[in-house]
Amino acid sequence: MAKKHNIPVETIKRTITYIRYLEREKQKGVKIISSRDITSLLNIPPAQFRKDLSFFGEFGKRGVGYNVDILIETLKQLLGLDRKVKAIVVGAGRLGTALVQYPGFLEINVEIIGAFDNDSKKIGQSIKGIDIYDIKNIKKFIIKNNVKIALLCVPSDSAQIVANILIEAGIKSILNFAPVVLILPEGINIANVDMASEIGSIIYRMKETVQ
Amino acid sequence: MAKKHNIPVETIKRTITYIRYLEREKQKGVKIISSRDITSLLNIPPAQFRKDLSFFGEFGKRGVGYNVDILIETLKQLLGLDRKVKAIVVGAGRLGTALVQYPGFLEINVEIIGAFDNDSKKIGQSIKGIDIYDIKNIKKFIIKNNVKIALLCVPSDSAQIVANILIEAGIKSILNFAPVVLILPEGINIANVDMASEIGSIIYRMKETVQ
């Protein structure tokens, strides 16, 4: 029975990993795959894969496994990754310009269509065909191109201010790379990529295991 | 009573956020802070802050709050962030070179001391004073400098192979930016920064809330 809603965030993230690995198996010519086979590649228990899928519906054949092609297509559709999704990068520093051409986004159909900055030296330049625009013109751009997602790569000091501008301009979702907690209105989606706290947690674990 | 071990990963990550915000309050001249005041900046319940701290020990004064200076120093020490920690970047592409100068690492005392690549065009160059070395010489470098942490920014195809080389060379912890699941021996610490699955989860949530 197809359920909906209240799907755990971790289930969603794992599902994207499933799609990636299913694509790779498809490349190798695999047509049918079992929960045991796919999870052995991912270092997770088979039950978790089946449980995760059960949030979306039923996709397998008992005694047989899952049709790789159909599973890929269905999962992509359910997550909204079956069509190109446009996004912009805000803050065209080292990190921002790296994200403009990050291949992992293309894999899931996310396309960066522009970058923004307030530095006149950067405005007008382009990276791999993606232009850097003046942040002053961001609202026009967002409306014209119907962009809903922004990757926020500005310095910590200005992250909240720029986030406010983005929302004012019509952005609905922010992937935040600045190590600050953004305060945002209801209805805005936020995910934080906090590289420093990831590395910090590694340092702590190392301390524990070495001692 | 000071406990240890089995501290949840999420508690560790939040603790790093606490340190960052305590530093900022310290800059503003705040000497004493309550769980309510700090968590109001972080959008989390005060009880979570106190619960998190309780994994490490007792640091506050009832009826008063926490001494900002002492709390910062103690938490840093407990996490192993009170002294400089050396790390290397492996894969000197766009993302790798961005990480070399990422200011968020310095904030928590992590210092990138070198970058490695197998591309002869990159080897010998330097970014902000950090040299790019031939990956062939990585083992010597790691031993000589006693490096334990690597930031892995190579293409997905080679991530597992390069990870094996790193471990062989003596690396104990890997922060992996490639969208693959690495299979590693017991005792090696791993954290994954999966930007694509973060953005994918945002797309799904947007789909749900808009409909």
Place this chain on the structure above:
DNA sequence: TAGATTGTTAATCGATTAACAATC
């Protein structure tokens, strides 16, 4: 002392894992 805030216990909530009936 009275008011405030901690540290911790207990209750709640949610996610993971195990087990197994359903069924291909």
Place this chain on the structure above:
DNA sequence: TAGATTGTTAATCGATTAACAATC
């Protein structure tokens, strides 16, 4: 049919939140 594997229920595990006694 016999063997295999799914989908789901129930059990377990862990994390978050609420409540409050301790105490500054």
